[in-house]
Amino acid sequence: MEEKIDLSRVYGPSDDVVVREIEGEIVIVPLTSGIGDLEDELFTLNETGRDIWSRIDGSRPLGAVIEDLAKDYDAPDGLVRRDVVGILQELLERRMIVERD
């Protein structure tokens, strides 16, 4: 089911993931099924994905994160928003990222 993403809300990593940087990539192992599963549930993020992941840290609204990324990558807000929301959507569905109060 598609999660509704609100740019004014704050998102951050779930407590039910283990995250490690290995060989320059972010490796995320979700524990939501009660198991750290490298066979079916392991994910890695490349350099840009890592940049996004590190900024979605539960401290700022998503809109501010997108603004920063657009500035740093010198890219239009709309393009960055589309890509960030796309990744966030998937991470939310997999419970790797959660909405913070």
Next chain:
Amino acid sequence: MDLPSRPRPALGDNYPVAGLMRAVLEKGRAFRFEARGTSMLPLIRDGDVVTVTPLSGGEPRTGDVVAFADLGADRVRIHRIVKAGSGAYLLKGDHDPGADGLFSPEAILGLVARVERGGRTVRLGPALRSPVIARLSRSFLFTRLYRRARRAFGRREGSA
């Protein structure tokens, strides 16, 4: 911007999993991954999917099949404790002729609780916690006995 369209699964043969496994087990969760190699034949085959559970405060014992961090090779290995001493464990693959050497308790990450092959759980009975196999393995008798039993079983199958 070069953004990834979606996260991607990844696991290489020599993927360093020790840190990941330790972090998952420290959260009290099990860890499931594909085992490579033949050192634990006949119980665990190359490509079997192994589930490792936390030690949960209990001390591993002689006969337990465990996951341990082989830091020299920067990888996790699955072998059997063939002797538990004071503050050290002698580890060995059932199919290996020699032992790996002595390892500290900190190197032991967790206990192997389940083995899957072709999507189905392999019924191993008490073989994952067997002091008898540990004793046989120390003298490399386990593999020799297994081979002999398989040959005998194969003959019976052929004559049936």
